[in-house]
Amino acid sequence: MNHQTQVGIIGAGPAGLLLSQLLDQQGIRSVVLENRSQERVESRQRAGLLEQNTVDRLRQAGATDRLDREGLVHDGIILSYNGQRHRIDLVELTSGSRVTIYAQTEVVKDLIRLRLGSTPLDAEVPISFEAEATRIDGLESSSPTIHYTQNGEAHTLTCDFVAGCDGFHGISRASIPAELTKVYDKVYPYCWLGILAKVPPSTHELIYAYHERGFALHSMRSPEISRLYVQCNVTDTLEDWPDERIWAELQIRLGSTGWVLAEGPILEKTITPMRSFVSEPMQYGRLFLSGDSAHIVPPTGAKGLNMAVADTGSLFDALMTWYREGSRANLDTYTAGCMRRVWRVQEFSNFMTELLHHNPDRTPFDAHLQTSRFNQLITSRAASALVAENYVGHAAKQSAEATT
Ligand code: APR
């Protein structure tokens, strides 16, 4: 069957769903194709820290009702180095910026409710679940076509533009001719084992800890649910990490004199590889990539979701210039505009990752540099302010003038 819409969106992650919702509010039609089921998409555990820029975009999309009620607003974060703690006062160091804890899964659920709830009875379904995009044709023309399969049947979706929001493993990135593409990639020699635990958080603010035994992070989902991570080896499996071992390592790595980490039943465990990746350009003809389909960051800076939302915001603005004024100007500069932000965020995510992990391959020289970097954060307000600016997302807003 052949379907038609204005913007064909591949992927119902935060990038694709937000774009669809923003466009709908301006009367622009879109269809989201998602190869997983709705249930699967809504149950994937991901990070959950939102910059103010991200909250603002979600507000523009009308998607903050529950976030405003349930989001936990944080004024600072705590860095710990072998048990020595240093608080980064985000509000003070950035003249008033805060961050909000609200799980990506909940953002996704809220956006899906909004999109499905706004379907006029006679209209095209705005999100097709279990619909796998297999190929995109005609990107150089004014009406590209997405080929997809659903329930074993072949379909096509013809549109004005294709938004490739299909994550790192999607098909969109590979639709840009290889000879035009540059890829930058770095894989770290460690992973994160993440847990959700039914226990009230033992801290009001996130604790990011470096320890000789490896990194640990104490985050949270609600006043009743904690989210914690420990660094593990790339060859580790969940069988290597029984619950007792996880809690024992968290106790040691997050430990600090006079502080106790409360333990509770573990609801979920996952292992996540750590990678930095950028593919350039983020566009080709009528195709525009947004979010993880174009770049991924290690989660130490909490930037994956925020970058996906920032890309989507830029793409939405550029599409509106096209639909309102008939001008391609902002679409043509989409990659360049995103890249400034992408590299700032890549550098910050890499900095936080290398500051806080125990790299099994590091030399004694590297170890001294790592300690010295932490000491500079403790002793220099300027160094802490730089971390704070990047963490809340201010630094990524500035346009860098230097080029590589
Ligand atoms: N056809 C249809 N859908 C696809 C296809 C395909 N061929 N390939 C992938 N998808 C879907 C995936 O199932 C997923 O739901 O695309 C979606 C991509 O969503 P995300 O991976 O969440 O990517 P994005 O929206 O860019 O959000 C980035 O999510 O991965 C985290 O840490 C990352 O927080 C960041 C955020």
Ligand code: PHB
């Ligand atoms: C999370 O709450 O899952 C989280 C928070 C901060 C990070 C990464 C993950 O840097």
